[in-house]
Amino acid sequence: MAATAKGTVKIMQGNEACVEAALAAGCRFFTGYPITPASEIAEGMARRLPPLGGVFVQMEDEIASVVALAGASWGGWKAMTATSGPGFCLMQEGIGLLAITETPCVIVNVQRGGPASGQSTAPSQGDVFQARYGSNGDYAVIALAPSTSQEMFDLTVRAFNLAERYRVPVIILSDEIVAHTREKVYIPPAEELEIINRKKPAVPPEKFVPWRPDADGIPPMPAFNSGYKVPVLSQLHNEKGFRADAKEGAAFIQRLNDKVEKNADAIVEVEEAYLDDAEMAVISYGAVARSALRAVKDAREQGLKVGWLKLKTLWPFPAGQVRAIAGKVRKILVPEMNIGRMVLEVERVSGGLCEVKPLPKLGGRCHTPVEILTAIKEAYR
Amino acid sequence: MNFNTLHTTHGRAIPFATGLKLARPELTVIVITGDGDAAAIGGNHLIHAARRNIDLTAVCFNNNIYGMTSGQYSPLTPKSKKAATAPYGNIENNFDLCRLVIAAGASYVARGTAYHVRSLIRLITRGIRHRGFAFIEALSPCPTYYGRINGLDSAISMLQWQKEHALDIKAASRKRPYELEDKIIIGELFNSEARGLNIPEFSQEYWNLIKRVKDK
Numbered sequence: 001m002a003a004t005a006k007g008t009v010k011i012m013q014g015n016e017a018c019v020e021a022a023l024a025a026g027c028r029f030f031t032g033y034p035i036t037p038a039s040e041i042a043e044g045m046a047r048r049l050p051p052l053g054g055v056f057v058q059m060e061d062e063i064a065s066v067v068a069l070a071g072a073s074w075g076g077w078k079a080m081t082a083t084s085g086p087g088f089c090l091m092q093e094g095i096g097l098l099a100i101t102e103t104p105c106v107i108v109n110v111q112r113g114g115p116a117s118g119q120s121t122a123p124s125q126g127d128v129f130q131a132r133y134g135s136n137g138d139y140a141v142i143a144l145a146p147s148t149s150q151e152m153f154d155l156t157v158r159a160f161n162l163a164e165r166y167r168v169p170v171i172i173l174s175d176e177i178v179a180h181t182r183e184k185v186y187i188p189p190a191e192e193l194e195i196i197n198r199k200k201p202a203v204p205p206e207k208f209v210p211w212r213p214d215a216d217g218i219p220p221m222p223a224f225n226s227g228y229k230v231p232v233l234s235q236l237h238n239e240k241g242f243r244a245d246a247k248e249g250a251a252f253i254q255r256l257n258d259k260v261e262k263n264a265d266a267i268v269e270v271e272e273a274y275l276d277d278a279e280m281a282v283i284s285y286g287a288v289a290r291s292a293l294r295a296v297k298d299a300r301e302q303g304l305k306v307g308w309l310k311l312k313t314l315w316p317f318p319a320g321q322v323r324a325i326a327g328k329v330r331k332i333l334v335p336e337m338n339i340g341r342m343v344l345e346v347e348r349v350s351g352g353l354c355e356v357k358p359l360p361k362l363g364g365r366c367h368t369p370v371e372i373l374t375a376i377k378e379a380y381r
Numbered sequence: 382m383n384f385n386t387l388h389t390t391h392g393r394a395i396p397f398a399t400g401l402k403l404a405r406p407e408l409t410v411i412v413i414t415g416d417g418d419a420a421a422i423g424g425n426h427l428i429h430a431a432r433r434n435i436d437l438t439a440v441c442f443n444n445n446i447y448g449m450t451s452g453q454y455s456p457l458t459p460k461s462k463k464a465a466t467a468p469y470g471n472i473e474n475n476f477d478l479c480r481l482v483i484a485a486g487a488s489y490v491a492r493g494t495a496y497h498v499r500s501l502i503r504l505i506t507r508g509i510r511h512r513g514f515a516f517i518e519a520l521s522p523c524p525t526y527y528g529r530i531n532g533l534d535s536a537i538s539m540l541q542w543q544k545e546h547a548l549d550i551k552a553a554s555r556k557r558p559y560e561l562e563d564k565i566i567i568g569e570l571f572n573s574e575a576r577g578l579n580i581p582e583f584s585q586e587y588w589n590l591i592k593r594v595k596d597k
Contacts, residue, residue: 029404050594055403055587060429064396067389071400074387075408079400097390224385224401225408232387 008187014152014178015082017185018108019044021156022080024193027106028054029072029079031065033087036120037176038110041082062087066094069105073098074232076223078160082108085118085127088134095169096135099256101232102219104163104170104198106156111175111286113364122364123176125286125337131171132315138253140260142267143171143315145285149183155312161196162267166259167218173314175337177287177366201228211252212239217259264316271310272321274300278307280331280380283322283346285311287366288335295372304380314342319349326350331379335359335367355379384411392423395430398437406584409509412439416457417447420476424456427478431485431514435583438508438515441478444523452526463530479518479570488513488573488580494520496543497567504569513573513582520547520565 012020018041022030030045032038046056055072059065065081072079083091088109098105113119114126131143142162146152152174159170201208201220205227213219222228231241236249244252260267274296275281284292289310296308309325311318322345326332331354334343340358347356359375361367389397394412402410419427419441430437446464447453454464454471457478461470479490489511493501501519508515522528522539533539543565550568553561573580 029400031400050591051597053591053595055591057399057403057587059396059399060425063393064399064426064429067393067396068400068403070387070389071397071402072404073400074385075401075404077404079404093390094393097393101387224405229383230385232385234388234390 007189007192010185010187011182012149012185013040013180013182014146014149014174015040015110015180016044017149017153018082018156018172018174019048020185020187021153022106022160023048023052024187024190025078025157025160026195026197027078027080027160028052029069029077030054030056030081031059031068031079032081032083033059033062033065035084035087037112037179038082038084038087038108040179041108041110045080062090063094066091066107067097069107070094070098070101070103073103073105074224074230076226078104078164080106080108082110084110084112084120085114085124086116088127088130092130092134095141095171096137096139097234098169099135099139099141100234100236102167102221102256104167104221106159106163106170106172108156108172108174110179111173119364121176123287123337123366124364125173125175125288125341126339128173128314128338128341131173138257140257141169141171141315142166142260142313143173144312145173145314146178146312147286147289147310148178149181149185151312152178153185153187157193157195158269161194164196164198166263166267167198167221168260173286175286205229209239210241211237213255217255217262261316264319267313267316268318268321269312270318270321271312273308275307275309275325275328277305278329279305280333280376281307281309281325281329282333282335282372282376283309283311283325284335285314285342286337288337288361291367291369292335292372294369295376298369298373299376299380304376306376306380311342317345317349322346323349323351323353326353326356329354331355331357333357333359333372333375333379335361335372335375337361337366392418392421392426394418395423395426395437395439399430399433399435402435402437402584403587406436406588410437411509412437414439414441416441416443416445416478417455420456420478427482428485431482431487431516433583434486434488434513434580436512436514436585438505438511438517440505440508440517440519442519442521443478444521444527446523446527448523448526452530462527465526465530479516482514482516483571486514486580487516487571488578489515489569490571491516491569492518492520492565492567494543494547494565494567495522496540497547500567507569507572511572511574513580
């Protein structure tokens with residue numbers, strides 16, 4: 001570890017980078033339940049939080065873990081939990097609660113094989129739709145997908161900022177490869193990190209309407225017992241916090257979704273390479289994007305005009321970026337460690353502008369660069 | 382009431398309260414729950430809050446039925462009583478929630494009834510003042526969905542039933558077991574402070590831990 005005035009460089013696995021990033025972002029509350037391959041996050045938080053005046057509690061299950069985040073967040077703290085597939089299933093109810101109560105917090109899902117107990121020590125990207133649609137009703141969340149330890153650091157900080165900015169639960173969809181790969185991470189000095197905190201009411205308590213949004217669609221959030229009366233309801237509620245009638249309920253659901261979907265331009269992050277003259281593109285995310293980049297470079301060396309797009313944000317879906325590529329290339333290949341999930345979104349936003357091909361990989365192994373290169377060559381013809 | 386409030390999903394009030402209490406230990410945190418909420422869907426949270434002895438006050442309005450969903454049997458519906466989902470009589474054993482949470486580690490446990498309202502207010506007040514996990518079971522009649530199907534067709538007759546069957550714990554201590562068979566024991570069933578027991582409280586323990594590792 002080399003610490004300088006210009007920051008720290010350290011060899012870390014993704015799970016460790018997640019811990020350091022959360023602390024750097026101001027997270028001082030963590031609840032969780034033991035599960036592979038997310039364990040190092042809870043273990044790191046258990047070690048690091050108390051000396052910083054923070055709280056780590058191992059709860060009785062993932063339902064309690066995620067609901068406790070709501071308690072801490074309304075207490076005015078930044079809070080996080082981490083889990084994997086089976087625990088993420090239990091958290092779905094709580095994610096709906098966090099969404100409807102507009103509670104900022106971060107939920108890490110280190111994806112492993114599924115369904116059910118699945119493959120506890122193998123990577124997967126099988127939870128990408130669950131992250132978006134897993135709880136009941138119409139709501140919106142933000143989901144980010146890191147592909148390296150460095151991105152795990154950067155995106156964890158960003159996850160807290162997005163949660164605070166938009167008052168939504170932000171889900172980090174890591175995977176077992178990102179979680180356990182040890183590689184270089186640059187941690188910038190604290191003063192260089194951009195940290196966003198939730199906005200507080202600008203009016204005195206007697207004029208405060210708890211669920212009335214500002215012009216940006218987001219209501220200010222006071223902490224409990226800070227002088228502002230806050231009725232928080234897990235049912236559809238109106239601006240005063242009482243149960244909503246049909247009209248108020250409709251407007252509320254629309255706002256919950258709009259504050260994420262209509263801010264997609266500000267939320268979405270992608271990384272691209274070799275796309276300028278590309279006739280074909282490979283779109284991927286998470287650990288698979290690393291294999292995909294190697295495959296695209298190899299294809300370039302063989303004279304194939306192939307481009308590469310990595311989705312760092314999965315939800316809201318980077319529709320504009322993908323559509324722009326679909327208008328330029330003949331084919332898009334989407335390798336994923338699942339049966340073909342985000343490829344459906346790629347196909348949807350491509351709207352027939354080009355051919356979209358899935359490249360699923362199941363069973364707990366990541367695509368090798370050769371496998372993706374072979375698929376590129378087949379599709380390129 | 383001038384409180385900050387959060388209405389959670391069914392069964393999850395205790396984990397929300399746990400998160401809030403640990404983040405803001407200076408707050409007085411009260412959980413309002415029911416027999417289905419506390420004993421069925423949130424049963425795990427209840428016993429773990431009791432085990433941790435975290436300074437919350439949980440008031441469980443036990444009406445022996447799922448009233449809001451129109452009368453299905455709960456884990457506290459007495460055996461042989463009828464419910465919308467037990468039309469031939471309930472054949473399941475029921476929980477004694479007070480004994481359950483005492484066994485799990487709660488440091489203040491009391492039971493009262495809607496009929497004995499002044500005593501119930503006192504029990505809840507003491508529970509809020511108690512430092513540790515306080516659990517108060519408040520028997521609350523549901524004439525509509527429990528009484529009607531079980532031959533107690535009015536709120537008055539259900540309150541009458543409470544009057545006849547409730548027995549204060551001090552009076553009960555002078556009775557023989559067979560005399561208590563159809564009785565419901567009310568009053569302060571367990572109070573660690575009154576017994577001179579020092580059961581550590583969780584949020585305090587946590588802040589002690591922080592202090593210990595910070596000073597290092």
